[in-house]
Amino acid sequence: MQRILLLIMLLPLLVARAQDSEGNDYYFGDSFHFHAVETDARMMVRNETVMETADKYIWHILDNLDNSIKLPGKGLDIRPNSPIILGIKLHPKLKNYFSANVQNISKTYHSYLIPDSSDATIIAMGINKNNLQDFVYRVVENDSIELIPWSPIPALSMKYGAKVPFAAIGTFNYPEKLIMVEVRHKKQVGIREGYLIDWRKNKKPVLEQITASGIGAYGFLNLLDPKLNKHYMLSNTGRRDAPLAMQFEKDSLQGMELTFANHETTPYSINLIRTIDNKRDTIGLEWWTQENRYFVPKEYFNSVGDYELLIHKCGHLSKYTDADILRIAYHIVPPRSVRSQSFWIVLIVIIGIVAFLFFFMRFSARRRLKKVEQQRQTASLQIRNIQAQLNPHFMFNAINSIQNLIQQNDPEATNYYLSKFSSLTRASLENVEKQMNVLSQEIQLLDDYLKMEQLRFGMHYQIKNKLMVHSDLVEIPTFLLQPLVENAVKHGIATKGDEGLIVVSFEQQEQSLLLSVEDNGMGFTESSPTSKSGYGLRLTRERLLLLAQLYPEHDFRMQISSQPGNTKITISISNWINHA
Missing domain, CATH: 3.30.565.10 (Histidine kinase-like ATPase, C-terminal domain)
Known part of the structure; x- marks a missing residue:
């Protein structure tokens, strides 16, 4: 009975999400994160969930994964991502750490950002003294350098209020680097789980290409090519940065595709600020995207006005400085024939007004x-x-x-x-x-x-x-x-x-x-x-x-x-x- 009451008290922590969808500040806290899949009892659909367990009662994660224990608000048929039951603990005061999914062949590994260069501790609650010899782990930097080759699990531990020994994979700290810690079964390769931990501090998205759809000889045009796009790009700061300004005629584009450098651990938010008829508004195009490509549809190129795309690390725009935001500005102008006719009409009117003002004054x-x-x-x-x-x-x-x-x-x-x-x-x-x-x-x-x-x-x-x-x-x-x-x-x-x-x-x-x-x-x-x-x-x-x-x-x-x-x-x- 006491165990059930304690689980009821801890349930809000066990089901808390790892990121705030409204962009408010959030902290990691004194807990471990475990990832699982459950059935939502209201809609009866399977969803990923992040379970937080206090670092003083680490054994509660095993009770929370026990589907025989029924608790209010608890999902149905909860299953860990793997029998390894991998968990991670970051600094309690770490803020806005994000937890994004990164695909690794057939498995999805979760990533964490650590902008303050603090430690990351990884444990495996599914590995104990009975199966310790069946598992190995490794550490890889930037998906290319094997810092620690496949090796036996370092040790078992009884820390964090554990009732039975669990595998202590290690505490890691690699400032300005991205590493992957991966644990797998020696014989059953499908039983594997891992984390990507990113200590890199670069926040500003890197633009690799802008493709305009609907213009050019073949219906496409790379707008970052300084030799081919002078008609559309008014000014540029460099091939791998964004143009300062671009100009298109109304309804001349079917859309525009942005290509970013790989940002697997950092989700982006994309906003559009537009000014039409002296009315300014901000449109949220994407709150969370890990894709390296984003397509801006035609509807944002069919009204004359000034536009500016803002791409930044996921979160509210107000949280970031200009050094963190990639800005892509463009102008939509009337078609050339309309502009030419309007130009002469405006010129004649201006000359008439100036002449009248001159003689009147x-x-x-x-x-x-x-x-x-x-x-x-x-x-x-x-x-x-x-x-x-x-x-x-x-x-x-x-x-x-x-x-x-x-x-x-x-x-x-x-x-x-x-x-x-x-x-x-x-x-x-x-x-x-x-x-x-x-x-x-x-x-x-x-x-x-x-x-x-x-x-x-x-x-x-x-x-x-x-x-x-x-x-x-x-x-x-x-x-x-x-x-x-x-x-x-x-x-x-x-x-x-x-x-x-x-x-x-x-x-x-x-x-x-x-x-x-x-x-x-x-x-x-x-x-x-x-x-x-x-x-x-x-x-x-x-x-x-x-x-x-x-x-x-x-x-x-x-x-x-x-x-x-x-x-x-x-x-x-x-x-x-x-x-x-």
């Missing part, structure tokens, strides 16, 4: 340039008009100052002020048509003006030039600061006498120019009558808006900060130093 560009030029002329006239408005405003204030000095009977100051007024008037007349003036001349004009107002009000002033370039190399809009300086005098420090102070500054922040006028007057707010009626402020704002139209690559801004005892107006012009 030319007309639009001329219209846009004319509009921009009109805007520039309008802005320029408006700026000149503002400058013309500034000059009489300044002259009106200057004449009032001269009149005050005459009334004070101060001829010396009057003469000095008249000379300064004459200089300013001449400069104003000379610059009325100029949009720009060098900074050094603007500073001189401001200095002359402030000297005249200093004689009138007795205030103090400072002009600070903090630019890193010479003032003769920088231009600014003519009379840009003069109305702001007038406002500072008239509305700021006119009543403060010699306590009044005006500071005019020219600064540089990277490539931007900062112009500021600061006074210690009574200040004002944006809602005050002074702010609304300030003639110079209004004209300066209008002028900055027009300058922004003339020079859209620069940003013109004016910032006002005012409180009792300190009023500062700053004009910033971005990237102006480069412009200058």
